[in-house]
Amino acid sequence: MHTTSKTEVLCLFGPTAVGKTEVLSQLQDRFSDFEVISADSVQVYKKLNIGSAKPTREDQKKLPHHLLDILEPDQQFSAGDFVSRADAAVKDVISRSRVPLITGGTAFYFVNYLFGLPGTPIADPEIRRRVEDLVETQGPEALHALLSQVDPLSHERLEMRDLYRRKRALEVFWGSGRPLSDFQVSREIRPGISPHLFALDRPRDELYQRIDARVETMMDTGFEKEVDNLLTQGLTLSSPGLRSIGYLQLAQWIMEGRSSPISQVVNTIKQETRRYAKRQLTFFRRIPGVTWVNPREAVPLLEKLLVSLHSVDPLGRDS
Numbered sequence: 001m002h003t004t005s006k007t008e009v010l011c012l013f014g015p016t017a018v019g020k021t022e023v024l025s026q027l028q029d030r031f032s033d034f035e036v037i038s039a040d041s042v043q044v045y046k047k048l049n050i051g052s053a054k055p056t057r058e059d060q061k062k063l064p065h066h067l068l069d070i071l072e073p074d075q076q077f078s079a080g081d082f083v084s085r086a087d088a089a090v091k092d093v094i095s096r097s098r099v100p101l102i103t104g105g106t107a108f109y110f111v112n113y114l115f116g117l118p119g120t121p122i123a124d125p126e127i128r129r130r131v132e133d134l135v136e137t138q139g140p141e142a143l144h145a146l147l148s149q150v151d152p153l154s155h156e157r158l159e160m161r162d163l164y165r166r167k168r169a170l171e172v173f174w175g176s177g178r179p180l181s182d183f184q185v186s187r188e189i190r191p192g193i194s195p196h197l198f199a200l201d202r203p204r205d206e207l208y209q210r211i212d213a214r215v216e217t218m219m220d221t222g223f224e225k226e227v228d229n230l231l232t233q234g235l236t237l238s239s240p241g242l243r244s245i246g247y248l249q250l251a252q253w254i255m256e257g258r259s260s261p262i263s264q265v266v267n268t269i270k271q272e273t274r275r276y277a278k279r280q281l282t283f284f285r286r287i288p289g290v291t292w293v294n295p296r297e298a299v300p301l302l303e304k305l306l307v308s309l310h311s312v313d314p315l316g317r318d319s
Helices: 020-030 057-062 079-095 107-115 125-138 140-150 152-157 163-176 204-220 223-232 247-255 262-284 295-310
Strands: 007-013 034-039 099-104 193-200 291-293
Touching (some): 007 107, 007 295, 020 034, 020 057, 020 099, 020 295, 034 107, 079 099, 079 107, 099 107, 107 193, 107 262, 125 163, 140 163, 193 295, 204 262
Parallel strands (some): 007 099, 007 193
């Protein structure tokens, strides 16, 4: 076994429904000495299973996954939380002489894991209270209007429903006098890691067909009931777990008394998911050094790399 001074890790990303799960399953049949570290901002939550396309318990028994079901749906989970937990999971996997494979579709998790976190100010409790008071007394519209004035780039980049990150952007401005968009992520890979970057893509019409089919499957397997149960347990539209696509639309529809045909909600979820996939691809293509591949051709390439990485001592220890 030869050695390296940096931690070797394989990263596999791509838009939702592109086929990451199928690739992993095929890969596991050919090479079993790897474990998955999930980079998915919804799959971290317990009870959010159908709408997040979370691997089943059976799937997880066959192929170990990390960072699934680690939080309640009303808890926040930041990019910084992901990086620290992913680092710990990578070390854990390597300590058992297996290869870590980070995979998912949450682009900013990958960016912060690879390049580090931007040097934004630490949250100030007093400023946070001021922002919360603004939203509670004047509504989200006041937040959006103010953010558009002080940080137009973040206003355009952050989704309107993502109140957590939009509030954080205003916190940063009030705390530092600088817009969040001024705090840029480094362009250099973090010290101590040596990532191997692969991304999956398909022709756009094929990807969109897969998205539509996935949404239909989710509905057929109990997605509406899953969201209904979450609301019954006390979650609200402001709960982090319910802000994601699919959960948000179904929760709003249920809370409004199911007053419109469910087919309209399903079509909205499909449309929003397609838009999200387009944004994912745009974000991922900004990451340098990525090998893009069609899922049909990915398994042999990834298997070859996994075998090579398995022959490396990823922590640089003497053999």
